[in-house]
Amino acid sequence: MSALLELRSISCPRPEGAPIFHDISFSLNEGDILILRGRSGVGKSTLLKCIAHLNVYRGEIFYRGKAAKSYGIPAYRTHVLYVPQRPSLLPGTPRDFLASVAKFGSRRSKSKDQRAAKKGENSSDFDISECVDVGKSWGVEEELWDRNWANLSGGEAQRVVLAIAVGLDAAEVLLLDEPTSALDPVSSKSVEERLTSELRDPHSTLKGIIWITHSEEQGARVGTRFTEITPEGVRENRAATEV
Numbered sequence: 001m002s003a004l005l006e007l008r009s010i011s012c013p014r015p016e017g018a019p020i021f022h023d024i025s026f027s028l029n030e031g032d033i034l035i036l037r038g039r040s041g042v043g044k045s046t047l048l049k050c051i052a053h054l055n056v057y058r059g060e061i062f063y064r065g066k067a068a069k070s071y072g073i074p075a076y077r078t079h080v081l082y083v084p085q086r087p088s089l090l091p092g093t094p095r096d097f098l099a100s101v102a103k104f105g106s107r108r109s110k111s112k113d114q115r116a117a118k119k120g121e122n123s124s125d126f127d128i129s130e131c132v133d134v135g136k137s138w139g140v141e142e143e144l145w146d147r148n149w150a151n152l153s154g155g156e157a158q159r160v161v162l163a164i165a166v167g168l169d170a171a172e173v174l175l176l177d178e179p180t181s182a183l184d185p186v187s188s189k190s191v192e193e194r195l196t197s198e199l200r201d202p203h204s205t206l207k208g209i210i211w212i213t214h215s216e217e218q219g220a221r222v223g224t225r226f227t228e229i230t231p232e233g234v235r236e237n238r239a240a241t242e243v
């Protein structure tokens, strides 16, 4: 069976000078929460953007054994969803963002259809209430969905964008860029628990996560694999504390 994601010798050029990183190769398999660490500025966020086809790169990326382009980039980005560290830079409101993401996610997974059928819903209708409910479970009031991103606090924006990623239930792979960096410890734990339980739920679409964190403790709590990016490439470690 092919890996969920496979990166082969990825490098990211700069307009001038040495590439940000080069020769990054690894696979993500079903059930993995791959912790990505490395010093500030080494290129972790850039790598996630390359994987999501939001940044130019050299090398090859395969999703379920096929090149990302063969899915069509918008559809691919729905299956392999980048969750930004600073969603406050997005234009419009969370509801606007949700509408644009949902537009590309019209092909729902079988598991999503099964869950909708169980609830007696028409699976072809996208339901924002799932995202709102996930947000509520993390203390996000419904009115925030209609406020401009720029007017949400860092922690509110971070929880809203994560609620979209989870509630949409369209992505098999989530690329999480320091997803709890603006959250208090209690909210962070709640987010960690929801994401890990989604990954374990056989009815969930979610199959794998690449998770950037600077916190060794968080890496140890949620990670199943531990990698470090260096200017020379990527190194896999056996435990969070080795990084």
Ligand SMILES: Nc1ncnc2c1ncn2[C@@H]1O[C@H](COP(=O)(O)OP(=O)(O)OP(=O)(O)O)[C@@H](O)[C@H]1O
Residues within 6 Å of the ligand: 020, 038, 039, 040, 041, 042, 043, 044, 045, 046, 047
């Ligand atoms: N849009 C851009 N234009 C030019 N350089 C950029 C751009 N975005 C990032 N960089 C540079 O690319 C390098 C990698 O940045 P990146 O944000 O990927 O690092 P990071 O490892 O995620 O850092 P941190 O841990 O501080 O978030 C840095 O030197 C950064 O200044």
